[in-house]
Amino acid sequence: MKIGIPRALLFQYYYPLWRSLFERLGFEIVVSDESTKPLVQKGIAVTVPEICFPIKIYNGHVINLMEKGVDYIFCPRFVHIEKDYWFCPKYIGLPELVEMSVPGSNVLVAEIDCQREDTADPKCYAPVAKKLGIPMSKMKTALKGAAEDFAKFREYCHLGLTLDEAAKVMFEGASVEDFILPEYDTTIGLIGYIYNVYDPFISMNIIKKLRELKVNVITFDMLDARQLLKYRNNCTRPIFWTFPDKLYQSASVMIKDLQVQGIIHITAFGCGPDSIVGKEIEHDFADSGVPFMTLRIDEHTGESHLQTRIEAFTDMIKRKIRKVKEVREVNEVKR
Template sequence: MKVGIPRALLYYYYYPFWKTFFDALSVETVVSRPTSKVIVNKGIEVSVPEICVPIKVFAGHVASIVDQVDYIFIPRMVSISKNEFFCPKFMGLPDMVKYTVPGAADKILSPKIQSDNDSISNPKYYAEVKRVLGISSWELQRALAKAEKAWQKFRQLSKDGYVLSDALKIFEGEPLKQEISKNNEDVVTIGLMGYVYDIYDEFVSMNVIEKLKESGVKIITFEMLEEKQLLKSLQFMKKQLFWTFSNKLLGAGYHFYHDPEVDGVIQVTAFGCGPDSMIGKMMELDSGAYDKPFMTVRVDEHTGESHLQTRVEAFVDMIRRKNRERGGGIQYESNLSIHGNNAGL
């Protein structure tokens, strides 16, 4: 039996769990290839125009492997935090794929995940998987225990300072490029805000991670922070957001503003994301109060890579000048926005 895993959305957060889980059950997994123009165009073709870019990309990934597998693994992600939820598009994702991607209707394997924390290893979520694969309760529990152990090890890599793309390479046994020297006094630290499927999909984000690394930047993301740090940064809000990952991003953003080691903040967001539009505006309005520059990179299916390298370099150079002339009264623009309006993907 072959189970397909689309290389999109929460693949970047939970893939080590899913891969270890199916390996433990001796089920072959087929992961779609990295996002490309062909995959994006296929997703646009089968999706409604109004849906956001990440969902279109996901649909394209499903379409690229649906004929190669017996099942497509699309968990119905409801929540991973008490009294918070995923975006409704995540909750309805199995249904959207079922009725839009040709050939997927009878191949969707969609356990319902409704947890009160990031761990998704409770056997009660996987009754459908147990039934479809014909496995025993003991086999299910054993596989989930292995998956949880692998995923916790993967998460620790993030907390040790690795971006998720590097943590995934370590999980897969791939070599990493040399890290930026910590002795370099000119290193700029950037707090990078963005959902994992926006910043770690190299095609969607125009490989912003590598561009920052090439500019000599140390990157900090929300998944590198402890949950208590994220929650502490949101204590000023009388009521937090309903969406878990949006809260994580907002908590990380204000943590970056309070952290003296963070020199500036960049938000990568997909056009049409409602929660992100509010998060971005909050961060933009408060950047001056915290005396830290903030830049938004907005992507859609027509966004091109032209000028991104120049803009990132300009943003980082501006921060370097500020750091070098700290105390010298340098004037700088604290809010910049990059909108994708170049040639299409």
């Protein structure tokens, strides 16, 4: 019995949990290939045109998995992982959206409606247990173990590893030391949803590009979920979507506590929540002196467009650091 997991949307964040869970239950898992042009094109072809780019990519991955001959497509419905905070409607309707766009996709749906960041509440996975014909007692045990693995994975992230790097430590025998980078004089907060930052087809490897420009990169997933709550009460206008709120709170922590010198917001064209959250961050922190840049990505974005902007942004910060240093040196000589 093969369970297919699309390498899209929240994949990089929850993969360790899902992998651990299904392996503990004794199933074989198949992950779709990395996003490529033909894979994405297939997704675009079957999806309604109005919807955002990441969903089109998700459908491309579903098709890819069906070509690989899996029995189920694991497609969780994310509604809540925290009280009063919702997922975007596209997540809430995702299983139906996939079934309608890709006929014959046999979706395996976990109903994520709980108050746990790791989603490992047995009631969410009861429909999965039922469909796979496994007793709930077995599911509970497997979830407990999976939750522990997820917690371990998140610990690696908190050390400053990207999700990809943390997964390599978890599953491929890499050590944390392999990913320790030199400390540069420039630190940029890169905020964007999992898929915008980690799908190389969307992000065009932005983390790598920034590191090549000698920049330390902090992403929201490197921060502890509790750390993200620190300034939530100061927020003038609560954001009631789960991940958009995480982005806003991470910007807040990065600016106030982590002394980032700039924030880059990477967003997919047509994202509803981002149109609010991006502007809200820009407005609320306008007086902080930390520059903010939005990078908007869609199906037609060229790589040079992205390169020019991140180069200009990094250049601005580095030249500022240099100038401030020069002025300081001149003043010291005068004294």
